[in-house]
Amino acid sequence: MSASIWSAASERLFREHSGHPPHYGFDRGPIHFTVLDNSRSDALSNSEIAFLEQDLRDHAKSPVKFVLMHRPSWLLPVTLRQPDFPLHRLAQKYGVKYVIVGHVHQLMNAELEGITYLAMPSSGGHLRASGKYEDGWFFGHGLVEVSGSDVHFEIREAKAPHGEGRVSKPAEWTLFGRGGR
Numbered sequence: 001m002s003a004s005i006w007s008a009a010s011e012r013l014f015r016e017h018s019g020h021p022p023h024y025g026f027d028r029g030p031i032h033f034t035v036l037d038n039s040r041s042d043a044l045s046n047s048e049i050a051f052l053e054q055d056l057r058d059h060a061k062s063p064v065k066f067v068l069m070h071r072p073s074w075l076l077p078v079t080l081r082q083p084d085f086p087l088h089r090l091a092q093k094y095g096v097k098y099v100i101v102g103h104v105h106q107l108m109n110a111e112l113e114g115i116t117y118l119a120m121p122s123s124g125g126h127l128r129a130s131g132k133y134e135d136g137w138f139f140g141h142g143l144v145e146v147s148g149s150d151v152h153f154e155i156r157e158a159k160a161p162h163g164e165g166r167v168s169k170p171a172e173w174t175l176f177g178r179g180g181r
Contacts, residue, residue, distance in 0.1 A: 032062035056094035107136035109173040
């Protein structure tokens with residue numbers, strides 16, 4: 001996912017050490033990833049949306065597409081089941097399967113019109129709110145395997161001493177925790 005860029009100086013360091021701009025696309029076999037930069041705002045800027053549209057258009061034939069970004073700019077419209085926002089319209093138009101973020105450090109999952117919106121658990125930062133696994137507050141990572149256009153996605157909790165090593169699928173989670181409320 002995109003790094004947290006908070007200033008002109010941190011953007012300069014990001015560019016210097018990563019070798020690419022804050023938003024970029026790349027391929028791994030048949031999979032295309034678009035990385036967006038919304039680390040300084042909860043919203044996606046018009047320039048990020050324009051970059052996303054051009055990148056997805058350029059890779060329209062890729063059978064599997066992921067969009068990665070730092071903040072969950074999609075959280076409110078997806079929670080309210082309101083699909084009329086630019087990110088979602090572009091994801092639908094170009095066949096994006098997953099939109100994945102970090103930032104909140106809580107595992108949250110929602111599907112809207114065939115697109116999975118996923119906020120990943122903490123990869124080492126602090127845990128907020130209840131701090132309970134069943135509420136999505138745990139240390140972990142995702143493991144994604146792609147075969148053709150089939151995506152197999154697992155969420156893996158950290159093992160002891162920072163967790164119990166539980167493994168689940170995104171579909172077992174909602175925006176409100178494991179199994180939902």
